[in-house]
Amino acid sequence: MKAKIIVTPKKAVVDPQGKTVQRALEQMGYGGIRAVHVGKYLEIELDGADREAARCSLDDACRKFLSNPVIEDYQLEISD
């Protein structure tokens, strides 16, 4: 089983990385970009086959450690 976790800065937090990447893209000629948010991607390889147990456990890990709920949101996806 594999867990895919995306961690992104909360909208309320200033994201200078995102803004810098946006400016660079625009300077390179890519148009129509409203906003860029730079986050983190984690891949966790898991033993076992119980998706629900894995989701429960990793949800806990995401809230307590892999993301900082003060400044970040996360999305968790479990797949085979």
Added chain:
Amino acid sequence: MNFVVLQFPASNCDQDAVHAVRALGHAARGLWHKETALGDADAVIVPGGFSYGDYLRCGAIARFSPVMQAVKQFAENGGWVLGICNGFQVLTEAGLLPGALVRNRDLQFHCEHVFLKTVTHDSPFTNRIPTGKILRIPIAHGEGCYFADEATLTKLKMNNQILWQYCDAEGRVTDAANPNGSVWNIAGICNERRNVAGLMPHPERACEPILGSDDGKWIFESLIAALQNKTIAQAA
């Protein structure tokens, strides 16, 4: 007074903190992060550095080090804890201080002297700072921008928890004087109970004139004075 200075893998300001306390005439020793007991400790300093390489988030891994359980208990029992730079980051990650530290708004690492206005003298970390004195203290960080949501900021203000703000040489709290984009120019705060504090600037690097400023000593002197008063009060 006995100061304990934590040491995580890649802490790099622990020796400076130990030296600063000793130069002020008090005892200080390093404590490796794997220890589960603080031993004889009157105060704990969580030092600056790049603990665990700043991996995942600054301080995110250090906060789970075995020694942090003892620090949490120490704080819960009213013990005094001062987090400096990475130490501030560790304390926010550990939930011992509110808010979070994020990347500097200009994405640059800032290594320079800044000026600090002491917002309140009502704390063990600021009680000895002369009234009106603007502290000149160095910063060295890439992720020192203090962030907290509206509700938290309101609480910080109401409870007088903001200890220091970035200002100019005349004490004016301006955007130009803000090196990293911290909300309200916040450089340091304390918890509601006023026994845990954190700041991004390095007072331990400003305790001797040869280093360019000895204004940092006021913060340590405040802590020492508060500890001495506590000891007298307990003996009475």
